[in-house]
Amino acid sequence: MTPMSTKHGPIFPGGVTYTQEEIARCCHLVTHLTRSVVLGNHQVILRAFGPVLRSATREHQHPLYEGQLLLHGMAECWTAGQSQLVTPGQVTLHAPGVPHRWHGVGGPFLRLTLQFSLTPPLPVRPGTPWSTHPPAFAALSTMLADLTACPPGWSARVTPHVTLLLAHLLTLTDWSDADVPGFTTGAAFLYPEVLIISPRALGLPPASDSGSCVRSVWGLSLG
Numbered sequence: 001m002t003p004m005s006t007k008h009g010p011i012f013p014g015g016v017t018y019t020q021e022e023i024a025r026c027c028h029l030v031t032h033l034t035r036s037v038v039l040g041n042h043q044v045i046l047r048a049f050g051p052v053l054r055s056a057t058r059e060h061q062h063p064l065y066e067g068q069l070l071l072h073g074m075a076e077c078w079t080a081g082q083s084q085l086v087t088p089g090q091v092t093l094h095a096p097g098v099p100h101r102w103h104g105v106g107g108p109f110l111r112l113t114l115q116f117s118l119t120p121p122l123p124v125r126p127g128t129p130w131s132t133h134p135p136a137f138a139a140l141s142t143m144l145a146d147l148t149a150c151p152p153g154w155s156a157r158v159t160p161h162v163t164l165l166l167a168h169l170l171t172l173t174d175w176s177d178a179d180v181p182g183f184t185t186g187a188a189f190l191y192p193e194v195l196i197i198s199p200r201a202l203g204l205p206p207a208s209d210s211g212s213c214v215r216s217v218w219g220l221s222l223g
Helices: 020-033 134-149 154-172 177-188
Strands: 036-039 042-054 065-079 082-086 091-094 100-119
Touching: 020 042, 020 100, 020 134, 020 154, 036 154, 042 154, 065 134, 065 154, 091 154, 100 154, 134 154
Parallel strands: none
Antiparallel strands: 036 042, 042 100, 065 082, 065 091, 065 100
């Protein structure tokens, strides 16, 4: 298996890399300081957050939503019997009760996993192709940089970091334009210049490769 000290990248802006241990340490800080966030009309309770290294998993399902950001390696992801190759930089989201399994291609693969409840629930679009999602990885990179360096005020930025990352994941659901003001409010503290909008507001089709609700994330400096 890939050792925890191995640097993974360059999937983040600027080619920055992090070890599994560094990512795990940042995720521990997040779960210690943030358990619940509000996104628009929805409450999200974060149940698990951290890097997972595997060669394969058996078919299983969860009572929670499960988002994955693939950091290293390649894997076949079977969702409700349909297979898709997932590579670094791609994002997946499984709704509660949806059977899925993973199998590494050429070796183990490293995922950042978020398991959370969502009230009221949002359906994940059936047959959603798992696509690359640069803004989600930009948001993750900014969070990792902040929590690795721990500059003044870092702890006050943890919840906005998580809010922005979850907002990206929820673009894979049937997210309503009516939720936009709440998403904007949640992230404005950390990213005052970020405009948060839904794919529908961008005029993108539901299955667009963009899948992004955030503009101007790349190159932001920490406050």
